[in-house]
Amino acid sequence: MLDLFTDKQAQANRKRMGAGIMLGTALFATSATAQVNETDLTTLSIEDLMGIQVTSVSKKSQSLSDSAAAIFVITAEDIQQSGATCIPELLRMVPGLNVARIDANKWAVSSRGFNSRFSDKLLVLMDGRSVYNPLYSGVYWEVQDTMLDDIERIEVIRGPGATIWGANAVNGVINIITKHAGDTLGGLAVAGGGTEERAFAAGRYGTTITEGVYGRLYAKGNSRDSYQFVTGEDSEDSWESYRSGFRVDGSLASSNSFNIQGDIYKGDLNQTVILPTLTDPAFFIDNDNVDTKGGNILASWTQYTSGGGEVDLQFYYDRASRDEMTNHEESDTLDLEFQHHFSFGEKQDLIWGLHYRYISEKFYNTFWTKLEPENADTNLFSFFVQDEYTALKDTLIFTLGSKFEHNDYTGYEIQPSLRALYSPLKNHKLWGAVSRAVRTPHRVERNATLTTIILPSSNPINPLSIPAAAGVTSNADFDSQIVVAYEAGYRYLVNQTLSLDLALFYNDYDDLRSTEPTLPTINGSYGAVYNQFTNAAAGTSHGLELAVAWQALEKVKFDFAYSYINEDYTDIYITQASDAPIHQFSLRANWKITDSLSFDFWGRYVSDAAGIYVYNPGDPYYTIDDYFTADIQITYRPTSQLDIALIGQNLLTESHEEYVQEFWSLPTEIERGVYLKATYRF
Amino acid sequence: MIAGPDSYHNFLGRKALKRFSRSTVLFLLTFCWCASVPAAPRDEYAVKAAFVMNFAMLTEWPETAFSNPTENITLCVVGTSTLPQAFQSIEGKKIGKRLLHVEAVDSQATTPKCHIVFYKDEVDTADLVRTLSAVRGKPVLTVGEKERVTKLGGAIHFYTQNGKLKFAINPTVIAKQGLKLSSRLLKIATLIDN
Numbered sequence: 001m002l003d004l005f006t007d008k009q010a011q012a013n014r015k016r017m018g019a020g021i022m023l024g025t026a027l028f029a030t031s032a033t034a035q036v037n038e039t040d041l042t043t044l045s046i047e048d049l050m051g052i053q054v055t056s057v058s059k060k061s062q063s064l065s066d067s068a069a070a071i072f073v074i075t076a077e078d079i080q081q082s083g084a085t086c087i088p089e090l091l092r093m094v095p096g097l098n099v100a101r102i103d104a105n106k107w108a109v110s111s112r113g114f115n116s117r118f119s120d121k122l123l124v125l126m127d128g129r130s131v132y133n134p135l136y137s138g139v140y141w142e143v144q145d146t147m148l149d150d151i152e153r154i155e156v157i158r159g160p161g162a163t164i165w166g167a168n169a170v171n172g173v174i175n176i177i178t179k180h181a182g183d184t185l186g187g188l189a190v191a192g193g194g195t196e197e198r199a200f201a202a203g204r205y206g207t208t209i210t211e212g213v214y215g216r217l218y219a220k221g222n223s224r225d226s227y228q229f230v231t232g233e234d235s236e237d238s239w240e241s242y243r244s245g246f247r248v249d250g251s252l253a254s255s256n257s258f259n260i261q262g263d264i265y266k267g268d269l270n271q272t273v274i275l276p277t278l279t280d281p282a283f284f285i286d287n288d289n290v291d292t293k294g295g296n297i298l299a300s301w302t303q304y305t306s307g308g309g310e311v312d313l314q315f316y317y318d319r320a321s322r323d324e325m326t327n328h329e330e331s332d333t334l335d336l337e338f339q340h341h342f343s344f345g346e347k348q349d350l351i352w353g354l355h356y357r358y359i360s361e362k363f364y365n366t367f368w369t370k371l372e373p374e375n376a377d378t379n380l381f382s383f384f385v386q387d388e389y390t391a392l393k394d395t396l397i398f399t400l401g402s403k404f405e406h407n408d409y410t411g412y413e414i415q416p417s418l419r420a421l422y423s424p425l426k427n428h429k430l431w432g433a434v435s436r437a438v439r440t441p442h443r444v445e446r447n448a449t450l451t452t453i454i455l456p457s458s459n460p461i462n463p464l465s466i467p468a469a470a471g472v473t474s475n476a477d478f479d480s481q482i483v484v485a486y487e488a489g490y491r492y493l494v495n496q497t498l499s500l501d502l503a504l505f506y507n508d509y510d511d512l513r514s515t516e517p518t519l520p521t522i523n524g525s526y527g528a529v530y531n532q533f534t535n536a537a538a539g540t541s542h543g544l545e546l547a548v549a550w551q552a553l554e555k556v557k558f559d560f561a562y563s564y565i566n567e568d569y570t571d572i573y574i575t576q577a578s579d580a581p582i583h584q585f586s587l588r589a590n591w592k593i594t595d596s597l598s599f600d601f602w603g604r605y606v607s608d609a610a611g612i613y614v615y616n617p618g619d620p621y622y623t624i625d626d627y628f629t630a631d632i633q634i635t636y637r638p639t640s641q642l643d644i645a646l647i648g649q650n651l652l653t654e655s656h657e658e659y660v661q662e663f664w665s666l667p668t669e670i671e672r673g674v675y676l677k678a679t680y681r682f
Numbered sequence: 683m684i685a686g687p688d689s690y691h692n693f694l695g696r697k698a699l700k701r702f703s704r705s706t707v708l709f710l711l712t713f714c715w716c717a718s719v720p721a722a723p724r725d726e727y728a729v730k731a732a733f734v735m736n737f738a739m740l741t742e743w744p745e746t747a748f749s750n751p752t753e754n755i756t757l758c759v760v761g762t763s764t765l766p767q768a769f770q771s772i773e774g775k776k777i778g779k780r781l782l783h784v785e786a787v788d789s790q791a792t793t794p795k796c797h798i799v800f801y802k803d804e805v806d807t808a809d810l811v812r813t814l815s816a817v818r819g820k821p822v823l824t825v826g827e828k829e830r831v832t833k834l835g836g837a838i839h840f841y842t843q844n845g846k847l848k849f850a851i852n853p854t855v856i857a858k859q860g861l862k863l864s865s866r867l868l869k870i871a872t873l874i875d876n
Binding site for chain 2: 041042044045046047049050051052053054055179180182183185211212214249250251252253254255256257304308310
């Protein structure tokens with residue numbers, strides 16, 4: 001279920017995932033230090049109290065998450081210190097995620113393997129609104145954006161989250177949560193530019209609409225430069241994006257909260273495509289312009305009951321369209337959700353909910369993408385229930401729940417999970433979980449034929465004596481892919497400045513997507529030799545993720561992340577999947593040199609990876625070399641209202657390759673960039 | 683430290699030295715005693731609790747806020763974690779004819795009957811807005827740890843200046859709540875109008 005929507009709901013969601021997520025670092029309140037022998041402060045006059053020196057309550061310190069799941073939280077401070085200008089770039093700091101930029105305006109993002117431009121095992125929500133594309137269950141990251149300064153936090157859960165969030169939350173859930181409008185009063189203006197981040201500007205203004213009701217408006221625009229192909233030529237993938245939106249939050253009484261928000265966006269993206277054609281030499285390379293447009297509106301109401309429970313109701317409508325050479329798609333989504341959270345006795349904390357989603361999709365077929373039928377309407381119904389049982393107060397908590405979902409393709413799906421959190425001591429926490437999740441079929445697997453290559457008659461794998469179109473084709477019997485995940489974790493707060501968070505997983509997959517050749521057919525002047533989607537693959541993966549946060553000195557902080565994954569699936573040629581980088585490192589350092597000057601460093605290493613690239617001569621197995629890269633940010637704050645920052649990105653090499661899209665695209669490298677940014681608050 | 687170094691013994695006579703030492707001891711003792719209060723930094727919550735107790739003493743509630751002349755003044759400390767010990771220690775303090783009663787309130791709860799609400803910093807904005815809207819126009823003194831609380835309609839917030847706690851009051855909100863603050867309080871406060 002889908003919604004981290006207000007902070008209130010976020011809290012409810014935290015409860016669902018175990019026992020409540022504490023942020024990795026949180027404001028730590030030192031309890032009264034009980035300094036005996038000191039004057040009883042309550043005997044002093046108020047004038048004398050004004051003269052007392054105080055130790056700061058809000059000094060930065062750390063606390064451990066109470067979640068029985070592998071969770072990482074990107075805070076507003078992490079965002080500010082990252083120098084990143086878009087959401088997918090921020091996700092590189094999360095252990096267990098693999099973020100690979102395909103070209104200037106495309107990303108492949110996945111959790112615990114299976115990375116692809118068309119990654120389909122990750123659920124992404126923005127303020128409770130699902131942003132995956134219903135056509136292929138992936139995310140067009142280039143159109144998921146907002147004012148980064150207005151993001152409260154991004155919660156990333158690796159591993160199945162299906163019990164709560166439903167199908168697609170197979171290997172992870174990303175919740176992007178924006179700030180309450182009461183936290184963004186006043187104005188903010190951001191502007192800057194540089195070599196890759198050509199020019200950008202953003203503005204936001206927040207105000208009190210009436211007592212207890214707050215609102216903000218924002219608008220932003222970015223113009224970004226193109227990258228280069230691995231051959232060194234310009235990849236002609238520069239892009240521009242524009243976006244505007246609002247958010248209103250309020251309460252009409254102490255027993256309710258409400259929220260209304262919406263956005264509209266437009267993107268103008270250039271790309272270079274390589275497309276198959278029936279005329280010699282069987283393919284052409286062209287510049288294409290992608291037109292993306294969309295908008296959404298969301299409303300939610302939370303009613304608090306006197307017994308300490310709450311009832312949430314949320315509705316949203318989302319429209320998205322994308323027009324490019326290979327496809328033109330439009331989707332309209334209506335989503336309605338109800339949730340009830342309450343305590344039952346001393347030890348039981350229950351949450352249950354109902355959810356309905358309607359998606360209407362329009363598609364306009366091209367030579368390369370054909371859907372049958374072109375248009376489709378789908379309905380999704382679900383029910384979930386989860387109980388959190390406190391076996392031993394503050395020590396042992398069990399969470400048991402399941403989602404029951406009905407979709408138009410595979411009917412009913414059941415996705416249960418059992419989690420346990422054990423805290424033998426305040427600074428040691430152990431958790432474990434077993435869960436089952438499914439990835440239900442999407443329209444491409446059920447309705448589409450994608451033509452990715454034309455095989456000349458001379459090609460040895462073409463069995464016909466005429467040119468043959470090849471690619472992948474749908475299967476009306478394609479079924480859900482299943483994972484059973486076994487997870488465990490350990491969190492240790494060494495002292496108030498150092499914490500470790502370790503997660504281990506073993507995923508057992510069944511009915512994974514594979515492809516099998518179909519019988520060749522002749523279609524007039526050319527043949528057709530397509531591979532059909534099947535569920536014949538299986539396999540396992542296991543791995544480890546470690547996050548370390550260390551406040552080394554009062555003004556120096558380090559955040560370290562390491563990810564390890566070992567995959568063992570049925571042959572990559574059959575699954576057409578990818579080989580994940582086995583090792584990934586991220587090290588972030590923040591140094592507050594003075595009150596007005598700070599320095600941030602972010603270094604990353606990603607080991608070798610591989611994928612299937614159909615245009616690779618001879619063998620479609622395409623390897624990506626490992627890479628090191630680093631970003632630097634220097635921020636100067638002449639007044640409390642103004643920040644001026646100089647940011648360098650991907651500084652270590654002139655360019656590097658991170659990924660290649662399976663087809664219709666040319667291998668592209670990410671270039672080094674430098675930009676200057678000014679932020680003014682009023 | 684008090685006894686002079688060897689050179690003094692040579693320079694001053696015994697008697698003089700004795701007198702000098704005694705006066706030095708006295709002087710230093712006095713100085714140390716005076717300095718002891720401001721010198722050792724105190725836990726922020728302990729100081730805030732003492733401030734809140736003073737606010738209670740320097741605020742006049744309308745008669746309608748209490749059912750009888752000796753009813754307790756209820757201070758609700760709103761947060762998601764346990765009540766800081768400093769606030770526990772002001773439980774039962776005498777405020778005129780009344781006693782101060784301190785209650786920890788979970789930020790997700792709907793606010794019970796309170797005369798003073800102290801919002802801990804961890805309270806999220808949605809809860810803050812919700813509970814503030816419930817006491818609007820009612821005789822409840824709302825106090826926050828940060829400016830956020832007065833920006834969203836609260837009456838008082840704390841802030842730190844040169845390591846010392848100060849507070850800001852919004853007199854418009856105080857008037858709307860039907861409360862009267864002592865001029866002594868207004869004199870030392872920073873007055874704001876959000």
